[in-house]
Structure formats: C-alpha cells, structure tokens
Amino acid sequence: xxxxxPKNFIWGAATSSYQIEGATNIDGKGKSIWxxxxxxxxxxxxxxxxDTATDHYNRYKHDIALMSDIRLRAYRFSISWPxxxxxxxxxxxxxxxxxxxxxLDELLKKNIKPFxxxxxxxxxxxxxxxxxxxxxxITKYFSDYSYLIAKKFGDKCKNIITLNEPAVFSTFGYxxxxxxxxxxxxxxxxxxxxxxxxxxxxxxxxxxxxxxxxKVGCTLNMAPCLAVSNSSKNENAxxxxxxxxxxxxxxxxxxxxxxxxxxxKIQHLIKQNDMKIINQKNDFIGLxxxxxIRVICDRKNLLGxxxxxxxxxxxxxxxxxxxxxxxxxxxxxxxxxxxxxxxRYNNPIIHLTENGCSxxxxxxxxxxxxxxxxxxxLKKYLKAVKKALRDGARIKSYFVWSLLDNFEWSLGYKKxxxxxxxxxxxxxxxPKKSYYFYAKLIKKNSIPK
Ligand code: IFM
Numbered sequence: 001x002x003x004x005x006p007k008n009f010i011w012g013a014a015t016s017s018y019q020i021e022g023a024t025n026i027d028g029k030g031k032s033i034w035x036x037x038x039x040x041x042x043x044x045x046x047x048x049x050x051d052t053a054t055d056h057y058n059r060y061k062h063d064i065a066l067m068s069d070i071r072l073r074a075y076r077f078s079i080s081w082p083x084x085x086x087x088x089x090x091x092x093x094x095x096x097x098x099x100x101x102x103x104l105d106e107l108l109k110k111n112i113k114p115f116x117x118x119x120x121x122x123x124x125x126x127x128x129x130x131x132x133x134x135x136x137x138i139t140k141y142f143s144d145y146s147y148l149i150a151k152k153f154g155d156k157c158k159n160i161i162t163l164n165e166p167a168v169f170s171t172f173g174y175x176x177x178x179x180x181x182x183x184x185x186x187x188x189x190x191x192x193x194x195x196x197x198x199x200x201x202x203x204x205x206x207x208x209x210x211x212x213x214x215k216v217g218c219t220l221n222m223a224p225c226l227a228v229s230n231s232s233k234n235e236n237a238x239x240x241x242x243x244x245x246x247x248x249x250x251x252x253x254x255x256x257x258x259x260x261x262x263x264x265k266i267q268h269l270i271k272q273n274d275m276k277i278i279n280q281k282n283d284f285i286g287l288x289x290x291x292x293i294r295v296i297c298d299r300k301n302l303l304g305x306x307x308x309x310x311x312x313x314x315x316x317x318x319x320x321x322x323x324x325x326x327x328x329x330x331x332x333x334x335x336x337x338x339x340x341x342x343x344r345y346n347n348p349i350i351h352l353t354e355n356g357c358s359x360x361x362x363x364x365x366x367x368x369x370x371x372x373x374x375x376x377x378l379k380k381y382l383k384a385v386k387k388a389l390r391d392g393a394r395i396k397s398y399f400v401w402s403l404l405d406n407f408e409w410s411l412g413y414k415k416x417x418x419x420x421x422x423x424x425x426x427x428x429x430x431p432k433k434s435y436y437f438y439a440k441l442i443k444k445n446s447i448p449k
Contacts, residue, residue, distance in 0.1 A: 001390060003383075003447040010113065010397035011442045012074030013067065013419065014354050016120035016164065018050045019406040021080065023057035027095035030086025032122035033132070033173075034409075037180035048412035054404050054422050059429075060103050063404065066420060066429060068110040070439035075112050076353055076399045077103070078120035078164065081145055088124030089141045097152055104156040114157045115351070115399070117219065118146055118203065120164040121173075121180070121409075128181050133170065133195050134188035136269075143202035150210040160214055161286050161353065162203045165221035166196045166249045175302050179410055186302040193262065194269045197252045201277035208280075218253055219286030219353045222246050224333050224340070228296040228308055237297035237305035244303060245293065252278045254285065254345045284396070285341055288354035290325075292333035323357040325415060329377060331384040338388040338395065349394050355381055356401035358408070358415040361432060369421045369432040378434065382447050400438060404429065 018024075018034045025035075038049035056063055067075055081088065083096035107114050119142070123132055127141060150160065172179035174189035183189075204216050225245065227238040240261065247259045256279030258266070296308045310317060310326050321329050334355070341350055357377045361369050378400070389395055405418035413424050419435040422428070440448045 001383075001386060003386060005386065005445050006389065007445070009395075009445060010074045010351075011072065011438070012076055012113075012115065012397055012399040013072055013403035013438075014076035014115075014399040014401050015056070015403050015406065016078040016117065016122075017080035017083070018053070018120070018122040019402075019408070020054045020056040020404055021083075022050065022052040022055045024051050027083075027099070028086060028093040029080065029096060030082035030088070030093075031125040032080065032082045033125055033128045033180040034122050036125050036128075037182055040182075043180075043182065044410050045412035045414060048407070050407045052427075053407045054424075055427050056404070057099065059427070061106055062429070064103075064106045064110055064112065066431065066435075067107075067112055067403065070435065071442050072112055073442070074115055074397060074399070075107055075403070076115040076117060076161070078117035078122075079149060080122050081119060082122065082124040082126075084148065085124060085145055086126075088127035089144060092148060100153065101156075104153060108156060113159070115159045115161060115353070116149065116153065116157050117161040117164050117353075118142075118149060119162065121169050123180075131188075132181055133192035133199075134174065134185075136191070136195055136198070138195055139198040139202050142199040143206045146203035147206035147210065150207040150214060154207070154210045154214050158214055159351075160207055160216050161219045162200045162216065163196065164219050164353075165288055166193075166200075166218070167245045168221050170196060170248075171245070176306075184302065189302070190266050191269060193248050194266050194274070197249060197278045198274060200249075200253055201280055204280040204282065205277070215283035216280075217282045217284035217286050217349075217351070218249065219288055219351075220250055221288040221354075222250065222337055222341070223289055224292045224336050226292055226294050228294050228312065229314065231297075233297040234295070238295045240303055241293070241295040241305040241307065250285070250345065253280075254282060254348065255279070282348070284349040284351050285345060286351045286353035287338065287341060288401070289334050289337050289352075290355065290357070291327040292330050323373075323377070324360055325358050325411075327357070329357070329380065331380040334381050335384040335388050338385070338393050339391060342388070342391075342393045347392070347394055349396055351396055352385065352398045354399060354401040356417050356419075358417045360414075361405070361416045361421055363421065363430065367430065369430060371432045371434050374419070374432070374434040375437045378437065379447055382441075386447070
C-alpha cells in the first residue's frame, strides 16, 4: 500500500477555546462552567485552571505563524460561547466577536482553512444555572448562538462543527461527574442526550438559513468497545456502554432513530417532529478517536457499565503500548471505527477532527523536544487512515490533536498532546520533532519513512 494521500487532502491541527485561550475574565467574557469547575478545589489535578492556559488570546498571531511555517492547510478551533454571549443568550459582546474575527482574518491571510467548532464544552455558566444541557430551553439558545456565528463569520468560514464529543460532555459531565458541571444524575444525563441531539438539529437549520454553502456536521468521539472478559454480565455491559457511547448521537443525527435501549428510556422527552429536526442532511461526520474502550459491568455506575482503568485488566498490558494518558495504542481500532462509520452511516464524508497522543515531552539539555514516540504513534494511526481510504472511506481531512500543549481538563497541564511544546511558566512555544515530521508529511502528502 502506498503512503501517498489523495490530492487536496486537508492536513490540519485542532485546539479548543478553554484549553488554550486563557483571558477568561477580560473584554466582557462571561463565566463558563469550566471557569467554575476548575476553581472548585479538588476538581482538577493540582487545582489548575484555564485562566492563562497558553495565552493564545494574546499570542494567536504567533501561533498562526507557526501553523503557516509548516503550510498547515486547516485549523480547527472552537469559539467560546460565553465570550460571545456572556449570559449565553441576549446581548452579544462585540469584543468577543472581534477576537474571532481577527483570528479568522489572520488564518485566511496565511491561506489556512478555518474549521469552527461552536461548542467544545465551555458552556456559559448562566445557562448551566437553569439546567444546562438537561433543560430543553438550551436548544433554542444554542440555535440562536449558532445563527449569530454563521451570520458574523459565514463569509470567512465554510465548515462548522456544531458540537464536540457529545458522549464525553454528557457522560462525564452529567453521569460520572468527572468533568464540568460535575453532576451524577441519571435523569439529567438522559435529558441531556435528547437536548444535545435537538440542539444539533436546530443549529444545523440556523446555519443553513444563513448560507447553504456552509458545510455542517457534528464531531463524535467514537471507539470500538470490548468487554473486559467474556462473562455474560460484561458482554451485556459492553452492549449498554457501546449503545450510549457510540450510538446515542450518531444514530439520531445521521439515521434519524434512537437505539431501542435509549429510546425506551427517553420516549417521554421526544415530541412530535423532534426526530425530523435532529436528522438533518449533515454534510459530514467529524470523528475524534484515540483508542478502543474496554468495558466492565459495574452496578454502582448509573448505567451499570463503565470503561475500565487499566489496572482492572486481568492481564497486564506492556507499558510501551500505552501513552501517558494510559491509553492503548491500537491503530486497528481507528481503521475499524472509520469503516464502521462508512458502513453504518451510508458512506458519509468524514473529517478526522482529532487524533494524537500525550507524552511527558521534556526538553533536553539543548532545549529540544525529541518526541519520537509521538511520531511513531502518528505513523501507525495514519497508516490506518490510509487503509480506510483504500477501502472506500470518504475521508477528507486529518487534524492532529493538538497544535499546542494545553489544559487537559480534569488532568490539568501534565498531559502534553501538542506538536508544539508550551512552557507553562514562560508560555514560550518550542516546536517538537513531531512538528517537523508533520511539516514533511504535509509537503510530501505522504507518510514520511
Ligand atoms: O483534550 C481533549 C479534547 O478536548 C477532546 N478530545 C480528546 C482530547 C484529549 O483528551
């Protein structure tokens, strides 16, 4: 199999607002659920927060110059909803719009295609105060926010992703409580599923009402599930987890139906026409993928199933096969997940909106970061992408996660995913070896040897 990618394949990098911007409390920005959560003692490793993050808000020009130096073709970033609408709705904040307007202009000047994500988890706290994703009213607020962004930026950006990883922010935010807003409430979790789906549908309609030329889709974090053992209780747990993790959003958004297990539980929330609103003619699916998921039966968990910690595995896994997130390196799972999208969702256009790995990435004595493990990871995963292309998947882009080391949510700043190193004391950027690897990949449009 050759390593050459199709002509016009889009090589990009991704980030998100709360993880990189900083400037959380200036220029009229409202508070987000992550501002509150990270400032609540004990919620984030070392009690870190995104107040400064990488200070991208002030350094965006320099960051875009670094993108341009390697001829990055696209940049996926998210807009901070509370920076635009401090209360989540109502009057907009001109300074917030100005920031993204300047960012977009700078990208276009350097010939870098912007991919906007409207929601990457930093919900306005004001909206959380009235229930957040568990209150159906959010669908209207999100739709209005989407309309505003499309109206202001639709001429500059032709690809909009409505939501980033619904399964993550609903499961960890409303069920396991491990991420903002930190709830453990099955009822709210179940309502959040339906409201998230509806919000996507309404946002699609709002954006398309501004211009049918803007391409719209949702980014889903999907991964093949494996039972931790073949006992019937674990096999059953796998089916439950797989349904909630992989199908709760993709099936309604892309097929117009809820999986039976979920439908039974949320039937009372589904109003006439809801399924029609949810199931739009999406232009693409965005896939974020890192590893497969091992599932165990756990009656204490509100779903009766959860993903495992690796130390719960009957057999130890070779440490070399793990990243510093303790995630397994399994490129076959990437291939299988892409093919599952192709086969189950009628061969859609796919954007690979996130993939990458975290390692400690210390600077050596000469100040260099030789992240050979990341390069090896990327080579393996990109070969899986290539194989899926060969087998007919309509993949148009690949976005490495991430452009910069950043704030890894509840895990704080220790987990480094960037191809550019950030010194969180001085905020100095240092391209890692993988940055130069990526440059070569882009130049040759082929996986370097
Ligand atoms: O950092 C996150 C990102 O915000 C969403 N996808 C997974 C990444 C790594 O955990």
